[in-house]
Amino acid sequence: MSLVHQYKNNGCNIVLDINSGSVHVVDDMAYEIIEAIAQGMDKSLVIEKLSSVYGAGSVQDGYAECEELICGGQLFSKDVYEACGQEIEAFAKRETVVKALCLHIAHTCNLSCEYCFAEEGEYHGQRAVMPADVGKQALDFLVANSGSRRNLEVDFFGGEPLMNWQAVQEVVEYGRSLEEKNQKKFRFTLTTNGVLLDEEKMEFLNREMANVVLSLDGRPEVHDRMRPFPNGAGSYDLVLPKFLEFARKRGQKDYYVRGTFTRHNLDFSKDVLHLADLGFKQVSMEPVVAPETADYAIRQEDLPVIFEEYDKLAREMLKREKEGRGFQFFHFMLDLSGGPCVYKRLSGCGSGTEYLAVTPWGDLYPCHQFVGAEDFRMGTVYEGIQKPKIREKFSSYNVYTKPACRECFARFYCSGGCAANSYNFYGDIGRAYEIGCAMEKKRVECAIMLKAATSV
Numbered sequence: 001m002s003l004v005h006q007y008k009n010n011g012c013n014i015v016l017d018i019n020s021g022s023v024h025v026v027d028d029m030a031y032e033i034i035e036a037i038a039q040g041m042d043k044s045l046v047i048e049k050l051s052s053v054y055g056a057g058s059v060q061d062g063y064a065e066c067e068e069l070i071c072g073g074q075l076f077s078k079d080v081y082e083a084c085g086q087e088i089e090a091f092a093k094r095e096t097v098v099k100a101l102c103l104h105i106a107h108t109c110n111l112s113c114e115y116c117f118a119e120e121g122e123y124h125g126q127r128a129v130m131p132a133d134v135g136k137q138a139l140d141f142l143v144a145n146s147g148s149r150r151n152l153e154v155d156f157f158g159g160e161p162l163m164n165w166q167a168v169q170e171v172v173e174y175g176r177s178l179e180e181k182n183q184k185k186f187r188f189t190l191t192t193n194g195v196l197l198d199e200e201k202m203e204f205l206n207r208e209m210a211n212v213v214l215s216l217d218g219r220p221e222v223h224d225r226m227r228p229f230p231n232g233a234g235s236y237d238l239v240l241p242k243f244l245e246f247a248r249k250r251g252q253k254d255y256y257v258r259g260t261f262t263r264h265n266l267d268f269s270k271d272v273l274h275l276a277d278l279g280f281k282q283v284s285m286e287p288v289v290a291p292e293t294a295d296y297a298i299r300q301e302d303l304p305v306i307f308e309e310y311d312k313l314a315r316e317m318l319k320r321e322k323e324g325r326g327f328q329f330f331h332f333m334l335d336l337s338g339g340p341c342v343y344k345r346l347s348g349c350g351s352g353t354e355y356l357a358v359t360p361w362g363d364l365y366p367c368h369q370f371v372g373a374e375d376f377r378m379g380t381v382y383e384g385i386q387k388p389k390i391r392e393k394f395s396s397y398n399v400y401t402k403p404a405c406r407e408c409f410a411r412f413y414c415s416g417g418c419a420a421n422s423y424n425f426y427g428d429i430g431r432a433y434e435i436g437c438a439m440e441k442k443r444v445e446c447a448i449m450l451k452a453a454t455s456v
Contacts, residue, residue, distance in 0.1 A: 009445055013030075014448060047060055097147035136174045189213070194243055218270070219271055266306060285331075351367035352391055353391055353394050367420060399416045
C-alpha cells in the first residue's frame with residue numbers, strides 16, 4: 001500500500017503523507033528524493049542518481065531532511081488503524097446513536113428538474129406532504145435515540161420543503177420546546193429551490209436555520225435547461241433575485257448556493273464563477289449522478305475535461321483570493337490541521353447508523369437517496385428501528401472493507417464515498433462509485449494545492 005501521494009499542480013510540488021495527513025510543498029530535488037524512497041531505492045543509489053543534477057552535498061542534505069520527517073512521523077508514516085486490526089473490528093461493531101435526520105417534509109415539487117433522483121419529489125411513490133405531527137414524532141424519536149449526544153441535526157428536504165411551510169414552522173417550534181428539558185440543541189437546515197421564498201420565510205429561515213442550501217445551477221441557460229417549471233419555462237429569473245436578497249440578509253454566511261453540473265455543461269467552472277460574480281460567497285457545484293443511459297450523465301471519457309475544469313477553478317480561486325475577492329467552494333474545503341474524528345474519517349456520512357431519512361408517513365430509511373426502496377425500509381418513527389440488520393450492514397462498511405478505498409490516497413478525506421451511489425450503480429453498498437471516486441481524488445488534490453499555495 002502506498003504511504004505517500006505525490007503530484008504537481010499549479011507550479012507546486014506536493015507530497016501528501018497519507019496516514020498522518022501531513023502535506024509538504026517541496027522543491028524538485030526533494031520531490032525526486034521522496035519519489036525514489038517510495039520506489040524502495042537504497043539511500044546510496046538515490047544520492048548517486050541525483051548528485052549529477054543537484055550536487056552530492058545538496059542531495060545528502062535533502063535526504064537527511066527527509067529522514068527527519070520520517071522519524072517524526074510526517075513522511076511514510078504507518079497506518080495506525082490497519083496496524084491494529086482489532087481497532088478496525090471494534091470500529092465496525094461500535095454502538096451508534098442517531099444524531100441527524102433528513103425530514104422529507106414534502107414529497108412534491110413545483111419544478112420539473114430533469115436530473116432529479118426524487119422524480120419531482122415523488123420518490124417512486126405518491127405525492128404527499130408530511131403532517132406536522134409526524135415531524136414532531138420524528139424529533140421525539142431523534143431525542144430518544146441520540147444517547148448522550150447534545151447537538152442534533154435536522155434537515156428539511158423534499159421535493160420542495162417550502163410547499164409545506166406551516167409544518168416546517170410547527171416542527172421547528174416543537175424542537176425548540178424540547179431542547180432545554182432534554183439537554184439537546186437542534187441544528188435545523190433546509191434545502192430550497194427558491195420559488196416560494198418571500199420576506200416572511202426569509203426572516204424565519206435566517207432566525208432558525210443554521211444553514212440553508214439554495215439550488216441554482218449557474219448560468220441562466222444552464223439552470224433553465226435542467227430546472228424548468230412543469231410547463232417548460234425557466235426558473236432562473238424568478239429565483240435569482242430572491243437568492244441574492246437572502247444571501248445578503250444572511251450576511252453571506254451559513255448558506256450554500258448549490259448547483260449540479262451535467263454532461264451538458266462540462267465547462268462548469270464557468271457556472272461556479274458566474275455564481276461568484278453575482279456576489280455569492282458560499283458555492284457548491286455537484287456532479288450529477290445518473291444512469292449512463294441518460295444523455296446528461298457523466299461518463300468515464302468526460303473525466304479529463306472535468307479534471308481540467310477543477311484545475312481552472314482552483315487557479316482562478318487562488319487569483320481572486322490574492323485580489324481580495326475570494327469565495328468558498330464546498331469541495332475545496334479541507335481541514336489539514338487534524339481533520340474530522342476517526343469515525344468520520346473511516347465511515348463518512350453515517351447513513352443508516354447515525355443519519356436517517358424520514359418519509360411523510362414516518363418511515364425510516366438509511367438516507368434520502370434510499371427512500372422508496374422497500375428493501376431499505378428500517379422502521380418508523382413510532383416503532384423505532386425494526387430491521388437492525390440493515391443498520392448493522394451499513395455499520396460494517398468502512399474504508400478498510402472496500403478494496404478500492406484501501407489503496408486510495410484520499411480515503412481519509414472521502415471516507416469511502418456514497419453508499420447510495422454504490423448501490424445504484426453496482427447493487428452493493430460496499431463498493432465505491434468509480435467515476436465519483438476519480439472526481440473526488442481530483443478535488444482533494446486541488447484543495448490541498450490551494451491550502452499549500454496560500455500558506456507559503
